[in-house]
């Protein structure tokens with residue numbers, strides 16, 4: 737039998753406090769998923785980055801979180817922000833851990849840039 741595909745897409749105001757809503761919304765849709773904690777952690781870091789670092793942080797800005805859930809295969813999350821520059825900061829021991837977490841937990845991840853937005857995505861293998 738083909739695996740059931742579940743997918744969600746939700747848009748949030750571009751504020752760091754929305755990361756909690758992202759976590760709560762994903763927790764509901766990932767009920768029964770063995771990698772839910774890892775997926776939620778990655779999505780939370782990407783959502784925080786969108787709200788803190790991209791143009792989504794500007795007045796009226798938003799970011800969107802999408803999740804594609806293929807039970808037994810993988811979960812892919814994507815956070816689309818309002819674009820703007822990606823400026824690597826000078827080394828700061830207190831920052832720069834969010835994407836390290838994503839790199840450690842995801843099978844693959846990447847960014848897609850368009851004129852008005854940027855999408856950062858991560859795919860995590862469905863392992864029991």
Ligand SMILES: Nc1ncnc2c1ncn2[C@@H]1O[C@H](COP(=O)(O)OP(=O)(O)OP(=O)(O)O)[C@@H](O)[C@H]1O
Nearest residue numbers: 785786789790821822823824825831832833834835
């Ligand atoms: N959506 C984004 N838009 C623009 N720049 C980004 C985005 N995501 C990440 N970055 C850039 O990549 C850097 C590294 O991101 P990372 O999440 O690893 O660290 P951080 O957000 O600075 O700190 P931490 O996540 O540890 O609190 C950021 O400081 C920022 O310069």
Ligand SMILES: [Mg+2]
Nearest residue numbers: 784785834835
């Ligand atoms: Mg971060």
